[in-house]
Amino acid sequence: MKKNILLAILSGLMLWIAWPPMPYTTFFLFIGFVPMLVAIENIIRSNYTRKGKKIFGTAFLGFFVWNTLSIYWVYNALKMVGEFVALPISFIPYSLGPLLMAAACWLYYRLRLVTNRGWSLAGLVCFWIGYEYLHQSWDLAFPWMTLGNGFAVAHQWIQWYEYTGVYGGTIWIWVVNVLSFLIYVGLREAADRKLRLRLISAFVIVLIGPLSFSLYKYHSYHEQPNPSNVVVVQPNIDPYAKESSIPAFQQLSILTHLSDSIGQPNTEFFLWPETAIPEQINEESVRTNAHFLQAQRFLSKYKNGNLITGAETFKLYNKHTTQTETYDPQGRLYYDNFNAALNIENSAEVQFYHKSKLVPGAESLPFAGALSFLKPVFAHLGGATGSYGGQTDPSVFYSQSGIGVDPVICYESIWGGWIAESVHKGAQFIAIITNDGWWENTSGKDQHVDYAKLRAVETRRWVCRSANTGISAFINQRGDIVQQSKWWVKTALKQDINLNSDLTFYVLYGDYLAQAGSILAVLGIVFIVVRKFRK
Known part of the structure; x- marks a missing residue:
């Protein structure tokens, strides 16, 4: 189990090193999830009891390391309400994202119980996109750590965001990571040589194709004078x-x-x-x-x-x-x-x-309808929390x-x-x-x-x-x-x-990838539940 914990922490550190504003290390996004996937695979193939619980805890730890190191500065923003209060409150944004990320990994495990590894990994990508879309849409929204944001210091690589938005980047990162993981597993399990070659070919195409197209767009794009x-x-x-x-x-x-x-x-x-x-x-x-x-x-x-x-x-x-x-x-x-x-x-x-788009807690009261009884409390505190309209x-x-x-x-x-x-x-x-x-x-x-x-x-x-x-x-x-x-x-x-x-494809159609991914994530959850009850 210690080995799996270390693999999860390694994933968290690799993703942090790749995250803005770190220069020259963005490529770690393409392999940052591999140690985490290996740790989850180890748990699935082990004789542990309560595997789902162990997968959730292991994934949460790795993602907590990544998130906390990347957005440690949230604590500074909260110091205005007092240092004694700032530290416990800052653990909400530090932990909420990792909890949702770990939930996506747990759903991946549940899907593995009722279908094969290939379909489960496809489901994992959908579950992750569903988490990201939820985390930009609900009352506790904080989409700062949306995976596609990771290319912010390497914008030359993602000129095709004019077609996909940041969710295209999320999918790209996950597909490359999944292929890297499958190549590693294939080597470990001595898989068929032709299968390994197909995986390596797919890895090269998926990595180089979007990158080449983006660099072409970047160097050929010219603004119209106005x-x-x-x-x-x-x-x-x-x-x-x-x-x-x-x-x-x-x-x-x-x-x-x-x-x-x-x-x-x-x-x-x-x-x-x-x-x-x-x-x-x-x-x-x-x-x-x-x-x-x-x-x-x-x-x-x-x-x-x-x-x-x-x-x-x-x-x-x-x-x-x-x-x-x-x-x-x-x-x-x-x-x-x-x-x-x-x-x-x-x-x-x-x-x-x-x-x-108000900051939850600082500028808006999350789930105001259900928590409206707290308004007098915030008013007594000077209206510092949940006090803005939009x-x-x-x-x-x-x-x-x-x-x-x-x-x-x-x-x-x-x-x-x-x-x-x-x-x-x-x-x-x-x-x-x-x-x-x-x-x-x-x-x-x-x-x-x-x-x-x-x-x-x-x-x-x-x-x-x-x-x-x-x-x-x-x-x-x-x-x-x-x-x-x-x-x-x-x-x-x-x-x-x-x-x-001029209007780009993304301007015309918005977050269509996130919406489609979320629908597939819901269908995946329904599939898990139905198969469980049928058993």
């Missing part, structure tokens, strides 16, 4: 000081000064980071808000200029209106708070977008000249399908506004900017990224970082980007 001048601003304001020691007007002065320092007469878009306007704004009276007027005065110098900025906003209701609202007994009103993006222009028009559909900001922009706030940038919906609606480039300062100088900030490269490839859109403390960047339609800032510096960047209105 320039627009964009400025991204990085004010570098300590997130712990944003709402306490630095007045809002002073923060806006920093932003406007940095914008003016490189803005030019033909600049069409200025991007300020998430919650750049730190004081709450009533959306109904935004045009008379002092901070809004300060921002619009700055913009008056740029005739065709638009300002996309993060802000804290709220809406008031006279009666019960939404599922996320809070009741104020003193004012006898209901209200919703929003982590919002605003598009401000040289007119009376103001466009709002409410962040919709919207059900993505939005597109349109400038006066008709340019469509997809506003993306922080955590939302890891949802390829959500961004693809905005592009389908008319977005010609992607504007990400974020504040990664909570994570401090950890690999979390690097992973976040690397994942944005995948969105550029999937949609063939430029990504313009404004981050409060970094890393701000411009990413072209091939996924190349054309410009980027350093961490924890006050700066601004400008770039002529090319707008694009």
Whole structure:
């Protein structure tokens, strides 16, 4: 059993070494699951009792090592609620993903009991995709560790994401790992020589085919000229000081000064980071808000200029209106708070977008319908947990000249399908506004900017990224970082980007691979149950 535990840990370490932002080691993704599969095979072929339990525990351990080493920085983000509380809470994201991953391996074992190894391995791929799709769709969503994200530092390898999205990467990784495992098992079991040759041939084709096609696409792809001048601003304001020691007007002065320092007469878009306007704004009276007027005065110098900025906003209701609202007994009103993006222009028009992919616990109350009785508890704690409203559909900001922009706030940038919906609606480039300062100088900030490269490839859109403390960047339609800032510096960047209105296959059809895989996973579970009862 110790050998199997060591194999599981080896898998976890190999997958961690392959994970962004590690450079030059991405290829370990293609063999990282092999030791885990060998450990599971050893348990299946052993005389152990309760094999399912041992497989689940072994798999969980390996995946826990991988996840914890890759997203250790979650602890830093939670320290704002207190170090004593941060450590136990951080074990939720550290453990939840591995529990679902281990469940996929357990289902693979159950399938092995009723069918052969080949069909069971195909089922394992479907079970894994089903887990990933669930983990981006339910109230505890955290798709940070979706396997296809692992190619974020090697975007030249996956230019075909414009057809498949990240789930194509998940399937590629698993198929290569399964073939590697079968080759190893064939050598260990002295399988037929012709079978081994077929497996090796399949391994080479499956590995080299997509890679060659991607490199061809990367080097042959050319953007159509359609320039627009964009400025991204990085004010570098300590997130712990944003709402306490630095007045809002002073923060806006920093932003406007940095914008003016490189803005030019033909600049069409200025991007300020998430919650750049730190004081709450009533959306109904935004045009008379002092901070809004300060921002619009700055913009008056740029005739065709638009300002996309993060802000804290709220809406008031006279009666019960939404599922996320809070009741104020003193004012006898209901209200919703929003982590919002605003598009401000040289007119009376103001466009709002409410962040919709909310961080479970920090920004939204998971399973709010069933746990609504906890709302008074969170209100008593200052509303820090589960306190934001959102919207059900993505939005597109349109400038006066008709340019469509997809506003993306922080955590939302890891949802390829959500961004693809905005592009389908008319977005010609992607504007990400974020504040990664909570994570401090950890690999979390690097992973976040690397994942944005995948969105550029999937949609063939430029990504313009404004981050409060970094890393701000411009990413072209091939996924190349054309410009980027350093961490924890006050700066601004400008770039002529090319707008694009063409729609990729992925934009048109979204996460069809994940949906198909999930359906097959459900059918696999039904098959297991039916065969068990028939026995």
